[in-house]
Amino acid sequence: MKTRYTYGGDEHVYVEIDDEMSLDAFFTSLSLADLVRAANIPGVTEICPANASFEVRFDPDIIAPADMMMRIKELESAAHAQEKRLKTRIIEIPVYYQDPWTHETLMRFRERHQDPAGTDLDYAAKINGFDSVEAFIEAHHSQPWFVSMVGFVSGLPFLYQLVDRDKQLQVPKYLRPRTDTPKLTVGYGGCFSCIYSVRGAGGYQMFGITPMPIYDPEQKISYLQDFMVFFKPGDIVKWKPVDRAEYDRITAEVEAGTYVPKIAQVDFDLDAFNSDMVGFNATLMEALNDA
Missing domain, CATH: 2.40.100.10 (Cyclophilin-like)
Structure with missing residues (x-):
């Protein structure tokens, strides 16, 4: 799996774990979304999970888009390492x-x-x-x-x-x-x-x-x-x-x-x-x- 990070305007970061649906990609995406939520990153207003991806909405007046993306990337290795249990x-x-x-x-x-x-x-x-x-x-x-x-x-x-x-x-x-x-x-x-x-x-x-x-x-x-x-x-x-x-x-x-x-x-x-x-x-x- 190769994670892809992209911007959605100036208020969203889109994180795609894989370009096809699999349970491995789903669990990694869910783990990373949960880690972002638990990190309480200033400016985050919403996290929306999808099949093998998720999107983070944030306030650019509080955190710059590049900084938001960097904070998410810092959590990716921990998401891959988490047990895939639910x-x-x-x-x-x-x-x-x-x-x-x-x-x-x-x-x-x-x-x-x-x-x-x-x-x-x-x-x-x-x-x-x-x-x-x-x-x-x-x-x-x-x-x-x-x-x-x-x-x-x-x-x-x-x-x-x-x-x-x-x-x-x-x-x-x-x-x-x-x-x-x-x-x-x-x-x-x-x-x-x-x-x-x-x-x-x-x-x-x-x-x-x-x-x-x-x-x-x-x-x-x-x-x-x-x-x-x-x-x-x-x-x-x-x-x-x-x-x-x-x-x-x-x-x-x-x-x-x-x-x-x-x-x-x-x-x-x-x-x-x-x-x-x-x-x-x-x-x-x-x-x-x-x-």
């Missing part, structure tokens, strides 16, 4: 795959898609070498996912699948973005899955929808009353396929204020994961089953 949580997210709402939407925008004759899941299954949509869906939900970034729009998580790189699902975005995407759509673009936290434009392939809100600026939803955004970097997600009846039941519980997401506290150890991905994932999912 106390985090694994969360079960229900997904209604092949739901009617995303289906209606994707059919309205077929002229913007690589395969106008099929659906987004048809296309994803075909280009990833699966014999059926059902087999692709199984690959999508069978292993956990790592939240590497939250943002782009408020509360939207980017999720990276915890499997060998040669087993990563890869699906390009639409040829031209849609002007509409249903709220809580489970999407896919490149190697990242996501949940659209709000309704709006989008270019990711649409696979399904979750009944579990992940963003509530009014903080009326029971599990979002402490903070309006549900996800944070380092969270682990296990998708759970549900049918229409289960989707409707959860939606009713959310509206009644009685829905409680299924969550377990876990330790993520990158070295242990890299040495036995299948076994480590099984341990993570077992903790969720026991919750």
Whole structure:
């Protein structure tokens, strides 16, 4: 990994650990961002983490851009040396795959898609070498996912699948973005899955929808009353396929204020994961089953 430092105007320093997403790059980026935060550098006003990078916003009247960059660089060796471990949580997210709402939407925008004759899941299954949509869906939900970034729009998580790189699902975005995407759509673009936290434009392939809100600026939803955004970097997600009846039941519980997401506290150890991905994932999912 070769870290790249660049300025963003006169109020930002952008730090890119690697030009491609990997868990090693994520952990180094997170460690360095945490070290910058702990250093309490005068003038720093905000630190925004991303997939394998982060950005620091600062007041140039308090610290000069060159000095800000130098202070961050001084912490880089310590970030590389830190153990790549994280106390985090694994969360079960229900997904209604092949739901009617995303289906209606994707059919309205077929002229913007690589395969106008099929659906987004048809296309994803075909280009990833699966014999059926059902087999692709199984690959999508069978292993956990790592939240590497939250943002782009408020509360939207980017999720990276915890499997060998040669087993990563890869699906390009639409040829031209849609002007509409249903709220809580489970999407896919490149190697990242996501949940659209709000309704709006989008270019990711649409696979399904979750009944579990992940963003509530009014903080009326029971599990979002402490903070309006549900996800944070380092969270682990296990998708759970549900049918229409289960989707409707959860939606009713959310509206009644009685829905409680299924969550377990876990330790993520990158070295242990890299040495036995299948076994480590099984341990993570077992903790969720026991919750």
